[in-house]
Amino acid sequence: MSNIEESTAITRRGALCALSLVTVGIFLSPETATAATGVKILPSGKVRVTLKSNPALKKVGGVVRIDDVDGRSIALVRTSAKAYAAVNLLCTHQGGELVQTGNQWQCQTHQATFTLAGKNLVGPASKALKQLPVKATASMVTIG
Numbered sequence: 001m002s003n004i005e006e007s008t009a010i011t012r013r014g015a016l017c018a019l020s021l022v023t024v025g026i027f028l029s030p031e032t033a034t035a036a037t038g039v040k041i042l043p044s045g046k047v048r049v050t051l052k053s054n055p056a057l058k059k060v061g062g063v064v065r066i067d068d069v070d071g072r073s074i075a076l077v078r079t080s081a082k083a084y085a086a087v088n089l090l091c092t093h094q095g096g097e098l099v100q101t102g103n104q105w106q107c108q109t110h111q112a113t114f115t116l117a118g119k120n121l122v123g124p125a126s127k128a129l130k131q132l133p134v135k136a137t138a139s140m141v142t143i144g
Contacts, residue, residue, distance in 0.1 A: 034054075038050030038052070050139065057076065057084075061103065063100070063116050075105070087130065091110070110125075
């Protein structure tokens with residue numbers, strides 16, 4: 001074998017190392033938004049989320065997803081020790097559905113990317129996700 005062939009050949013050891021890295025990546029992938037529990041839609045249309053029922057929101061960066069709120073999905077994200085953000089999970093480009101990929105939201109239609117709190121990172125969208133008003137107490141968060 002020439003030096004070039006030797007340096008580009010895949011060895012059994014290299015293949016096993018690559019496979020182990022992929023496996024570790026699958027099991028250590030970032031958390032994804034869980035479906036919120038303890039959710040109540042108030043007569044005013046506001047959404048009340050009980051914090052005790054949503055352990056993901058105990059830590060900064062925690063996120064829960066609330067589906068089918070007047071036909072839309074929203075996310076509630078803990079942004080600091082005492083603050084939360086709620087965002088509409090429709091892409092601001094053409095209204096595509098967003099899914100969580102790691103610590104971002106990504107549009108399934110055109111791949112626009114947003115932070116969990118809604119800031120636009122990658123186009124074709126050029127605006128942040130729609131923010132919803134949030135009022136938080138020690139035990140619950142009201143959205144809307």
